[in-house]
Structures are given as structure tokens and as C-alpha cells.
Amino acid sequence: MTQMISRGRVRSARVRGGRVLAEVEMADGETRTRVELLLPMGMTAVPEAGADVLVLQVGGPDHLVALQGDTAGLRAEGLVPGDIVQRDKRGQMVVMNGEGVTISGALKVTIVSAGDVEVTAPKVIVTGDMDVSGTLTLTGPGVNLNTHVHGGVDPGGSNTAGPS
Numbered sequence: 001m002t003q004m005i006s007r008g009r010v011r012s013a014r015v016r017g018g019r020v021l022a023e024v025e026m027a028d029g030e031t032r033t034r035v036e037l038l039l040p041m042g043m044t045a046v047p048e049a050g051a052d053v054l055v056l057q058v059g060g061p062d063h064l065v066a067l068q069g070d071t072a073g074l075r076a077e078g079l080v081p082g083d084i085v086q087r088d089k090r091g092q093m094v095v096m097n098g099e100g101v102t103i104s105g106a107l108k109v110t111i112v113s114a115g116d117v118e119v120t121a122p123k124v125i126v127t128g129d130m131d132v133s134g135t136l137t138l139t140g141p142g143v144n145l146n147t148h149v150h151g152g153v154d155p156g157g158s159n160t161a162g163p164s
Contacts, residue, residue: 010051010069013037020046022066024055035064045069048089 008024011031015021020037035055039045047053047069054067076085076093083097091105103109111117138145 004057006055008032008035008053008055008066010047010053010066011049013046013048013051013069015046020044022047022053022069024053024064024066026055032064035066037066037069039068047071 007027011023011025013020013022020039021033022035022037023031023033024035025031032055035053037045037047037053048071051069051071053069056065056067057063058065071089074087074089076087076095079085080097083095085093085095087093090107092107093102093104095102095104136146
């Protein structure tokens with residue numbers, strides 16, 4: 001590699017010492033090893049073989065870093081300016097656009113929190129089964145559905161009046 005900036009294609013990548021290191025085939029056909037992949041703050045990804053990268057020479061020919069890691073097959077379609085999508089090879093996708101935030105194709109969604117998880121919305125719709133372990137407190141319009149009582153109930157097969 002004689003240029004300071006070049007295009008390359010990932011042959012393999014792995015995490016080593018907290019960094020993603022790749023073997024990259026450069027545009028001139030030369031293969032370079034231990035090329036560090038740099039991504040935006042807080043993001044980590046290990047690109048698959050075939051991902052395109054932009055390779056920079058930093059301070060000399062023995063210190064190379066690669067920016068991004070683009071796989072054309074993972075690009076989302078139909079985006080407009082301002083839309084953001086993250087997608088993986090399994091089809092799991094997070095879309096942030098003018099419609100809101102959509103998680104689709106997820107194999108499983110797990111939320112691990114050291115504190116409370118709060119959902120504030122005009123309406124929450126659950127389609128399918130919902131399993132809850134622990135205490136579930138449901139509050140309707142001014143009524144705690146865990147502690148409300150019904151009046152006018154006779155033991156047996158009688159119907160109840162509305163909640164009070």
C-alpha cells in the first residue's frame with residue numbers, strides 16, 4: 001500500500017484485546033493483517049468477510065486503521081434524509097424514522113435494567129402472549145386494577161357490577 005488512503009475488503013475479523021482486528025485485502029491486491037476497525041463511539045461490530053472498508057495509513061505503513069465496515073446486502077432501502085437503520089445478517093433491524101422507532105425481525109428482545117423500566121404511551125398494544133414474573137400493577141383510568149372491588153356480588157354464579 002503506497003497511498004495513505006485506500007479501499008479494502010475484509011477477509012476475516014476478530015476481537016482481540018477489546019479491539020476489532022481485520023485481515024484486509026487492499027485495492028492493489030496486497031493483504032494486510034491486524035488492521036484495526038474504528039467505528040462511531042459506543043458501537044461495536046465484527047464485519048463478515050467481504051465487507052468493504054476505507055483504510056487509512058496513520059504515521060507510517062505499519063499502522064493501518066479501517067473506517068466503518070459496509071456490506072451492501074445489509075443496507076436498508078427506502079430511507080429518506082434523517083432516517084437511521086441498524087441491521088444484521090439475520091434480518092434483525094432497528095429503524096428510526098419519521099414514523100417512530102421500529103424493531104423488526106428480532107429473534108428475541110431482552111431488556112436488562114439496573115433500575116425501573118417505564119413505558120409512557122397513550123396506548124400500549126400487546127399481540128400474543130405475555131408472561132410476567134414478579135408483581136404486575138395495572139392502573140386504568142383512576143382505578144388500580146390490582147386492588148379494585150366490585151359491588152353487588154352474591155357468591156355463586158352471579159355477575160358483578162362495574163369496578164368502584
